[in-house]
Amino acid sequence: MFASPMSLTWALFVLVLAASSAEHSDTIESTLDSIIQSVKDLRKDFEMNKMGFKEIGKGFYYIEENEKQSWYTALSTCRRMGAHLATFKSEEELRAVDAELNIRNKGYWIDANDLDREGQFMSWTTGSLSPYLKWKRGEPNNLYNKEHCVDLWDGLMNDDDCSDKRYFICQTGDGI
Ligand SMILES: [Ca+2]
Numbered sequence: 001m002f003a004s005p006m007s008l009t010w011a012l013f014v015l016v017l018a019a020s021s022a023e024h025s026d027t028i029e030s031t032l033d034s035i036i037q038s039v040k041d042l043r044k045d046f047e048m049n050k051m052g053f054k055e056i057g058k059g060f061y062y063i064e065e066n067e068k069q070s071w072y073t074a075l076s077t078c079r080r081m082g083a084h085l086a087t088f089k090s091e092e093e094l095r096a097v098d099a100e101l102n103i104r105n106k107g108y109w110i111d112a113n114d115l116d117r118e119g120q121f122m123s124w125t126t127g128s129l130s131p132y133l134k135w136k137r138g139e140p141n142n143l144y145n146k147e148h149c150v151d152l153w154d155g156l157m158n159d160d161d162c163s164d165k166r167y168f169i170c171q172t173g174d175g176i
Pocket residue numbers: 114118119142146147148149159
């Protein structure tokens with residue numbers, strides 16, 4: 001959900017009305033707590049939206065499909081935004097994000113890589129094994145012995161040359 005300043009004001013108004021109708025002070029207190037939480041949530045949504053992040057499932061994603069960057073540059077671009085290259089934890093998560101990608105037949109960098117040890121794909125963000133990988137048929141093939149970064153390509157993953165410039169997906173709000 002994206003919160004405009006107008007919807008933020010409206011939500012606040014409704015919540016204040018609810019608070020004023022509460023009869024007991026403890027009810028008022030808990031209502032106030034929930035108002036504060038709701039405002040914080042709305043504010044977070046608004047800030048993320050302003051930065052170009054989209055709420056998909058439980059996370060916020062920034063999908064770069066104008067400027068292609070190497071995997072390394074994409075990694076630091078996401079960091080500068082207080083985010084990380086996307087880590088997929090499930091088929092559901094992957095499908096939800098893939099549905100938002102406008103460009104087909106092109107790859108988008110995610111955080112999985114086997115830079116440290118060939119064939120062992122790790123999440124750069126967590127430093128642990130990538131929690132969910134869904135390879136394209138015949139991948140990962142480590143072509144020319146120099147494919148160590150993973151991109152999402154038409155809903156499936158491929159290992160690719162990290163210095164290739166590609167679109168990318170940043171993620172935040174997922175606690176990692
Ligand atoms: Ca490799």
